[in-house]
Amino acid sequence: MADSKAKSGLLLDIRNLRIEATVYPPGEAPKNIVLVHDVSLTLEKGKVLGLIGESGAGKSTIGLSSMGYGRGGVRITGGEVILNGRDILKGGKEGFRKLRGREVCYVAQSAAAAFNPAHRLMDQVVEATLLHGTATRAEAEKRAVALFKKLSLPNPETIGERFPHQVSGGQLQRVMTAMALCSEPDLIVFDEPTTALDVTTQIDVLAAIKDAIRDTHVAALYITHDLAVVAQVSDEIMVLRHGRLVEWGGTRQIIKEPRQEYTNALVSVHEIEHHEQKPGTTPFLSVKNVTAAYGRSHIKVLKNVSVDIYPGQTLAVVGESGSGKSTLARAITGLLPPEDGTVTFDGRPLANKLADRPKEDLRQLQMIYQMADVAMNPRQTVGTIIGRPLEFYFGIRGRERDKRVAELLDKIEMGKGFSDRYPAELSGGQKQRVCIARSLAAKPKLIICDEVTSALDPLVANGILKLLLELQKEESVAYLFITHDLATVKSIADSIAVMYRGEVVRYGPKSKVLTPPFDAYTDLLLSSVPEMEIGWLEKAIKGRRMASAGN
Amino acid sequence: MSSPIVKLVAQRVALGVVLLLAISVLIFAGTQILPGDVAQAILGQSATPESLANLREQLGLNDPAYVRYFHWLGGVVTGDLGTAMSSGQDIATSIKGRLWNTLFLAFWAAVVAVPLAIILGLIAVRYRNGWVDKLISGLALASTSFPEFFIGYVLVYFFAVKWQIFPGISTVYDGMPFGERMQAIALPATALTLVVLAHMMRMTRAAILNVMQSAYVETAELKGLSAFNVIRRHAFPNAIAPIINVVMLNLAYLIVGVVVVEVIFVYPGMGQYLVDHVTKRDVPVVQAVGLIFAAVYISLNIIADIAAIVANPRLRHPK
Numbered sequence: 061m062a063d064s065k066a067k068s069g070l071l072l073d074i075r076n077l078r079i080e081a082t083v084y085p086p087g088e089a090p091k092n093i094v095l096v097h098d099v100s101l102t103l104e105k106g107k108v109l110g111l112i113g114e115s116g117a118g119k120s121t122i123g124l125s126s127m128g129y130g131r132g133g134v135r136i137t138g139g140e141v142i143l144n145g146r147d148i149l150k151g152g153k154e155g156f157r158k159l160r161g162r163e164v165c166y167v168a169q170s171a172a173a174a175f176n177p178a179h180r181l182m183d184q185v186v187e188a189t190l191l192h193g194t195a196t197r198a199e200a201e202k203r204a205v206a207l208f209k210k211l212s213l214p215n216p217e218t219i220g221e222r223f224p225h226q227v228s229g230g231q232l233q234r235v236m237t238a239m240a241l242c243s244e245p246d247l248i249v250f251d252e253p254t255t256a257l258d259v260t261t262q263i264d265v266l267a268a269i270k271d272a273i274r275d276t277h278v279a280a281l282y283i284t285h286d287l288a289v290v291a292q293v294s295d296e297i298m299v300l301r302h303g304r305l306v307e308w309g310g311t312r313q314i315i316k317e318p319r320q321e322y323t324n325a326l327v328s329v330h331e332i333e334h335h336e337q338k339p340g341t342t343p344f345l346s347v348k349n350v351t352a353a354y355g356r357s358h359i360k361v362l363k364n365v366s367v368d369i370y371p372g373q374t375l376a377v378v379g380e381s382g383s384g385k386s387t388l389a390r391a392i393t394g395l396l397p398p399e400d401g402t403v404t405f406d407g408r409p410l411a412n413k414l415a416d417r418p419k420e421d422l423r424q425l426q427m428i429y430q431m432a433d434v435a436m437n438p439r440q441t442v443g444t445i446i447g448r449p450l451e452f453y454f455g456i457r458g459r460e461r462d463k464r465v466a467e468l469l470d471k472i473e474m475g476k477g478f479s480d481r482y483p484a485e486l487s488g489g490q491k492q493r494v495c496i497a498r499s500l501a502a503k504p505k506l507i508i509c510d511e512v513t514s515a516l517d518p519l520v521a522n523g524i525l526k527l528l529l530e531l532q533k534e535e536s537v538a539y540l541f542i543t544h545d546l547a548t549v550k551s552i553a554d555s556i557a558v559m560y561r562g563e564v565v566r567y568g569p570k571s572k573v574l575t576p577p578f579d580a581y582t583d584l585l586l587s588s589v590p591e592m593e594i595g596w597l598e599k600a601i602k603g604r605r606m607a608s609a610g611n
Numbered sequence: 612m613s614s615p616i617v618k619l620v621a622q623r624v625a626l627g628v629v630l631l632l633a634i635s636v637l638i639f640a641g642t643q644i645l646p647g648d649v650a651q652a653i654l655g656q657s658a659t660p661e662s663l664a665n666l667r668e669q670l671g672l673n674d675p676a677y678v679r680y681f682h683w684l685g686g687v688v689t690g691d692l693g694t695a696m697s698s699g700q701d702i703a704t705s706i707k708g709r710l711w712n713t714l715f716l717a718f719w720a721a722v723v724a725v726p727l728a729i730i731l732g733l734i735a736v737r738y739r740n741g742w743v744d745k746l747i748s749g750l751a752l753a754s755t756s757f758p759e760f761f762i763g764y765v766l767v768y769f770f771a772v773k774w775q776i777f778p779g780i781s782t783v784y785d786g787m788p789f790g791e792r793m794q795a796i797a798l799p800a801t802a803l804t805l806v807v808l809a810h811m812m813r814m815t816r817a818a819i820l821n822v823m824q825s826a827y828v829e830t831a832e833l834k835g836l837s838a839f840n841v842i843r844r845h846a847f848p849n850a851i852a853p854i855i856n857v858v859m860l861n862l863a864y865l866i867v868g869v870v871v872v873e874v875i876f877v878y879p880g881m882g883q884y885l886v887d888h889v890t891k892r893d894v895p896v897v898q899a900v901g902l903i904f905a906a907v908y909i910s911l912n913i914i915a916d917i918a919a920i921v922a923n924p925r926l927r928h929p930k
Contacts, residue, residue: 161834173826178848188834223924
C-alpha cells in the first residue's frame with residue numbers, strides 16, 4: 061500500500077453505512093427492511109475492533125460490508141466504505157473481487173462447513189494467494205506451513221495434505237485463520253470464530269488467533285455475541301443492537317464502565333442468583349451403572365454412569381461435545397436402550413426400550429431440545445402443539461383444552477393471542493418457551509433439557525433460565541439440564557455431574573463440585589470459561605494442568 | 612485405495628450379481644407362464660401329439676422347471692443364448708452385431724449429450740434465474756416433452772427430405788467406413804440427445820444449486836474467485852455424485868430405451884431386433900434380449916454407485 065496512507069494509520073473508515081434487504085413474509089407483499097442504520101466506524105492498521113450484539117444486531121452484515129459482500133440479497137444502499145483510502149463501494153464487482161482474499165480476508169463461524177470437503181486443506185489455504193498472484197505456489201505453501209506452526213497446529217508440515225473431515229473442529233478453525241493470514245491481508249473479519257467450539261477448545265483457538273494478530277500486525281474486526289471473549293482480543297469494542305450503534309469505546313471502558321443500559325445488561329448477563337437445594341432423602345429417578353453404545357459398536361459412549369435425581373431439583377450434566385451428555389438423556393428416555401445397568405423410577409425399574417414403556421411412564425419424562433425450530437411441526441399452530449399432550453395423555457378436548465392451553469401460555473409469559481400463530485412467526489426465545497409449555501402440559505416429574513439455551517442470545521437465554529427456575533418452584537418439576545456452559549450451570553443447578561469421554565468424573569451437590577480441590581478435567585473446564593477480565597486469557601493458559609481433548 | 616472403498620465396491624458388485632440372477636428367474640418364469648411351449652411353437656398348430664411328445668423329449672421340456680432354468684442359465688453363462696425359433700439362427704451370433712450397433716449409436720449420442728448437458732447446467736447455474744437460465748431450461752424441457760418419434764420425424768423432414776443433408780434411413784452394414792457410418796447415425800443420435808438432454812441438465816443445475824447454499828461456496832466467493840470458478844472448483848466437485856447418477860440412468864436409457872428411435876430410422880440395433888421378435892412371439896430371443904438389457908441397466912447403475920462412492924472424499928480418505 062502507498063506510503064502516504066500507511067502514515068495516516070487509518071485502514072478502514074465506514075461512514076453512515078446503510079444496509080437493506082427485501083423480506084418475503086408468508087402471505088404478505090415483499091417489503092424492504094433496514095438491517096443497518098447509518099453506522100460509522102474507523103479502524104487503524106494493526107488494531108482489533110470487537111463488534112458485539114445479539115443476533116439481528118447487524119454485526120456480520122457490517123463485517124462483510126468491508127468486503128462489499130451481502131449475504132442472500134442483502135444490499136448496501138447508503139454510506140461509504142473506505143478501505144486503504146478509497147471507497148470500495150464504487151469499485152464494482154471487479155473491484156470487490158480484487159480486494160476479497162487479498163486486502164480483506166474472512167474467518168467464518170464454522171470452519172467445518174466453510175472448508176470445501178472435496179479439496180485438500182493446503183489447496184484451499186493457498187488458493188486466494190495464488191489467485192491474486194501475490195506469491196508463487198512454493199512461496200505460498202512455505203508461508204502456510206509457517207502459519208500452521210505459529211497457530212500451533214500439530215504436524216504443520218503435513219497437515220495441509222489432509223482433507224477437512226480428517227481434522228478436528230478446533231484445528232480447522234486455526235487452519236481457517238492461517239488461510240486468512242496466508243495472503244497477508246490488511247484486515248481480517250473474524251465472524252464468531254470460536255462460538256461453535258467447546259470452551260476447552262475455544263481457549264486454545266482464541267490464544268492462537270490473538271498471537272497471530274499480534275505477530276502479523278493485521279487489523280481485525282472481531283464479531284461475537286460473547287463479551288467475555290471479545291474482551292480478550294480487542295482494543296476497542298462496538299456494541300450494536302437492531303442495526304444501530306449503542307456504544308463504542310475502549311475495551312476496558314466497555315466492560316468496566318458501560319455507559320449505556322443495554323451494554324450493562326450484556327456485561328452482567330450471567331448473574332442469576334440460585335440457592336442450591338440439599339438433596340432429599342430418596343431420589344425418584346436413579347440411573348445405575350448404565351453403559352451404552354450406538355449400533356453394534358464396541359466403543360462405549362456411556363461407561364458405567366450412575367446419577368440420582370431428586371423431586372423438584374435440578375441435576376446439571378456438563379461436559380464437552382462427545383462426552384456422552386445427550387446419550388445419557390437418550391438412555392433415560394429409552395431412545396437408546398442401555399446395554400447394561402438400570403434406570404429406576406419411583407422405586408421400580410423402567411423398561412429399557414421406549415416401545416415397552418406404558419403411556420404413564422412416557423408422560424412422566426418429557427424433553428426440550430436445543431433447536432426449538434425443528435422440534436415443532438411447522439404446520440401446526442402453537443395451540444395445537446401445546447394442546448397435543450393434553451389430548452394424548454389426559455384426553456382433554458374442546459373448550460377445556462383451550463382453557464388449559466391459555467393457562468400454559470400464561471405460565472410461559474406469552475399471551476393468549478399466540479395460540480393461533482405458527483412456529484415460523486415466533487422468535488427464537490418464544491419458540492423455546494412454547495417447547496417448555498408443551499413439556500409442562502404433560503405434568504411430568506422430570507423434564508430433560510438438552511442444551512436448551514445454547515442456540516439463544518445471552519439475554520434471551522437468561523430469560524429462559526429464569527422462567528425454568530420459576531416453573532420449577534410452581535410445579536415442583538425436576539430438571540436434567542444438559543449443557544456445556546458452566547455459567548448456566550451455576551445459575552440453575554442443585555447438583556452437578558461432570559462428564560468426560562462417557563464417564564462421570566465428578567458428581568455431587570453444586571457447592572461441592574464447584575469447590576476446590578478439583579480433578580484435572582473439572583479444573584480445565586472451569587478455567588476455560590471466559591471471564592470478563594482483561595488478561596484473563598493469558599492467565600488461564602498459563603495455569604492449565606491438562607490439554608483439551610478437542611486439540 | 613483403502614479398505615472401506617474396496618468393501619463397498621465389492622458389496623455393490625455382489626448385489627448386482629444377485630439382482631441379475633433374480634431377474635433371470637423372473638424372465639424365465641414369465642415365459643413359462645405363457646400358454647404353449649417351444650415344441651408347440653416350432654411345430655405349429657398342425658403338429659401331431661406324437662411329434663410334439665418326441666420334440667419335447669428331445670428338447671428336454673419334460674424336465675422339471677428348475678432343471679430347465681439351470682440348463683438355460685448354464686447356456687447363458689457360457690455364451691450360448693439358444694436358437695431363435697423363427698429363423699433357426701443362433702441368437703448369440705445375431706445379437707453380437709446388433710448389440711455393437713446399439714452401443715455405437717448410444718456412445719456417440721452420449722458423447723454429445725453428457726458434456727452438453729453438464730455445460731448447459733453449469734451455465735444455467737451461473738446465470739440462475741436470469742433469462743439465459745430460463746431459456747436453457749425452457750428449450751431443454753421442450754425437447755424432452757416431445758415424444759421421440761415426433762422429434763425423429765421432424766428431423767427426418769428437415770434434414771433428410773427438405774435439405775437432404777443426412778439420410779433418413781440409418782442403414783449400416785459390416786465393414787462400412789467410419790465416416791459414412793457417422794453420417795448414417797447423425798439423425799438418430801441427435802434425436803436421442805434431445806430426448807435425454809433436459810433430464811441431465813436439470814439435475815446438474817439442481818445438484819449444483821443445492822451445493823451453492825454451502826458455507827464453503829461463500830468462503831470461495833470471499834476469496835475473490837469469479838462466479839464461474841466458484842461453480843467449477845467448489846460447487847461442481849461436491850455435486851458430482853447425483854450428477855453421475857442421473858447421467859448413468861440416461862446412458863442406460865440410451866441403450867435399452869432406443870427401441871422407438873431405432874424403429875423410426877430402421878437402424879439395425881437391439882431395439883429393432885427385439886421388436887421384430889416380439890411380433891413373431893420368438894420367446895428365446897425375447898428372453899436373451901431382456902436379460903442383456905437388464906445386465907446393462909444393472910451394471911450402469913453399479914458404476915454410478917461406485918463412482919459416487921469414489922467421489923466422496925470421506926470414503927476415499929478415511930480418518
